[in-house]
Amino acid sequence: MGRRVLAPRRGRAPQRVLVAVSACVFDDLVGQERVASFLRTAVESGSTSHAYLFVGPPGSGKRSAALLLACALICGDGGCGACSACQRVRRGAHPDVRVFEPAGAASYLVEQVRDEIVPDMWLAPADGHSKVYILDRAESLGDAAANAFLKTLEEPPDPVTIVLLTDDYDAIIPTVASRCQAVRFSPVPPLRARGLLAERTGAGEDEALAALAACSGDLSRALEFLRSPARREARDHVLGVLRDLPVMDGRDILVSARDLLKEVRAPLDEMKERQVVELRERVEFMGRAAQTKDVEQRHKRELTAREREAVLEIVAVAGSWLRDVLAVSAGADGVANRDAADDVATAASCMSQASIQAGLDAVSRARRRVSYNVSPQLAVEAMLFEIQEARTCPRPWESS
Numbered sequence: 348m349g350r351r352v353l354a355p356r357r358g359r360a361p362q363r364v365l366v367a368v369s370a371c372v373f374d375d376l377v378g379q380e381r382v383a384s385f386l387r388t389a390v391e392s393g394s395t396s397h398a399y400l401f402v403g404p405p406g407s408g409k410r411s412a413a414l415l416l417a418c419a420l421i422c423g424d425g426g427c428g429a430c431s432a433c434q435r436v437r438r439g440a441h442p443d444v445r446v447f448e449p450a451g452a453a454s455y456l457v458e459q460v461r462d463e464i465v466p467d468m469w470l471a472p473a474d475g476h477s478k479v480y481i482l483d484r485a486e487s488l489g490d491a492a493a494n495a496f497l498k499t500l501e502e503p504p505d506p507v508t509i510v511l512l513t514d515d516y517d518a519i520i521p522t523v524a525s526r527c528q529a530v531r532f533s534p535v536p537p538l539r540a541r542g543l544l545a546e547r548t549g550a551g552e553d554e555a556l557a558a559l560a561a562c563s564g565d566l567s568r569a570l571e572f573l574r575s576p577a578r579r580e581a582r583d584h585v586l587g588v589l590r591d592l593p594v595m596d597g598r599d600i601l602v603s604a605r606d607l608l609k610e611v612r613a614p615l616d617e618m619k620e621r622q623v624v625e626l627r628e629r630v631e632f633m634g635r636a637a638q639t640k641d642v643e644q645r646h647k648r649e650l651t652a653r654e655r656e657a658v659l660e661i662v663a664v665a666g667s668w669l670r671d672v673l674a675v676s677a678g679a680d681g682v683a684n685r686d687a688a689d690d691v692a693t694a695a696s697c698m699s700q701a702s703i704q705a706g707l708d709a710v711s712r713a714r715r716r717v718s719y720n721v722s723p724q725l726a727v728e729a730m731l732f733e734i735q736e737a738r739t740c741p742r743p744w745e746s747s
C-alpha cells in the first residue's frame with residue numbers, strides 16, 4: 348500500500364492555521380536575527396511562502412535555517428525544538444523533510460528532478476500535515492533540470508514548502524529565482540560568531556573557535572557541537588590521531604580509524620534503541636496488519652544520514668587542523684585549534700607547503716567519498732593513510 352497522492356492545488360494555498368511559535372526554534376538561528384524574526388513572523392501569521400530562496404555565504408546557516416523552518420511548519424507547537432518531530436527534523440531524520448543535493452557531478456540531473464523530487468512532492472505527508480523540500484546548491488539547477496521543476500516550483504502541492512539554498516544569487520536561473528521569495532543571510536564576522544557562541548553556551552574563546560572549525564564555520568551547528576560532550580570528545584580524539592600519525596604503523600591507523608568510527612557511532616546506538624521501541628509500539632498498536640516496511644526504510648535513512656554527518660565532522664576536524672598547519676607554515680599567526688597549537692607547530696616545521704596541500708587534498712577526497720556513500724570506515728582509513736604519507740613525504744631540503 349503506497350502513500351496517498353495529493354490532488355493538484357487550486358488557486359492560492361489556503362493559509363495555514365495561526366500558531367504561536369512558543370519556545371522558539373528560531374532562537375537557535377544565531378547571528379541571523381533579522382532572518383529569524385522574518386521567518387518566525389511568517390510562521391506565526393500563517394503566511395509562509397510556498398517557495399524560498401535562501402541566499403548567503405557558506406557557513407551563514409542557510410541549511411540550519413531551512414531545517415528550523417521545517418521544525419516550525421511540522422511541529423504541532425510551531426517549532427518547540429523539544430518534541431520528537433522537532434528532534435527528528437533537526438537530525439535530518441524526518442520523513443516529511445527531504446534534503447537534496449545535485450546527483451550529477453556538478454549539477455542536478457533532469458531525471459533526478461523529474462523522476463525523484465517532483466513525484467515525491469505529490470505524495471501525502473507520511474507523518475504530519477506539512478512537507479519541506481530543501482534543495483542545496485540550487486545554482487546547480489541547470490536549464491534542463493530547472494525546466495522540469497518550474498511548474499511544481501510555481502505551484503507545489505498544498506502541504507509542500509520548497510527551500511532552495513545558494514551561495515550565489517546571480518548563478519540562479521532567473522525563472523527559478525522569480526518563483527521564490529528570496530531571503531538574504533549576512534556573513535557573521537568571526538569575532539561576533541565567537542561572542543555569540545560564548546554567550547549561548549558559556550564556552551571560552553578557544554572552545555568557540557575550535558567548534559567553528561569542526562563545523563566548517565556554521566554557527567548553528569557549532570552551537571550544537573558545544574552542547575554535545577560526545578562530539579567534543581570525538582574532535583579531541585581526531586586531533587590526537589593526527590598528532591601521532593608519524594609514529595603509527597599501518598595497523599595503528601586501522602585501529603585508530605575503527606575507534607574513531609566507534610566513537611561517532613555510539614550516539615547511533617541510542618537512536619537504534621529508540622527505533623526498535625517505535626517499531627514494537629507500532630506492531631503492538633496495530634497488530635499484525637501493521638505496515639512496518641516504510642518505517643524500517645525511514646529508520647535506515649535516519650541512521651545513514653546521522654552517521655554520514657558524524658563522519659563528515661571527523662573529516663572537517665582533520666581539514667581544520669591541516670589548514671592551521673598551512674597557516675603557521677606560511678608565517679601567519681592565529682590557529683583555529685589553539686589547544687593543539689604545539690602539535691600544529693611541530694607539523695608545520697617539518698612539512699612542505701606542497702605536502703600540507705596533499706594532506707588537504709586527502710581531506711577533500713574523504714569528504715567526497717563519504718558524500719558518495721563509500722563506507723565511512725574506508726573513507727576515514729584512506730584519509731589517515733594519505734595524510735600520513737603527506738606528513739612523511741620528502742622535506743624540501745631532502746628532495747633536491
Ligand SMILES: [Zn+2]
Pocket residue numbers: 422423424425426427428429430431432433
Ligand atoms: Zn516541536
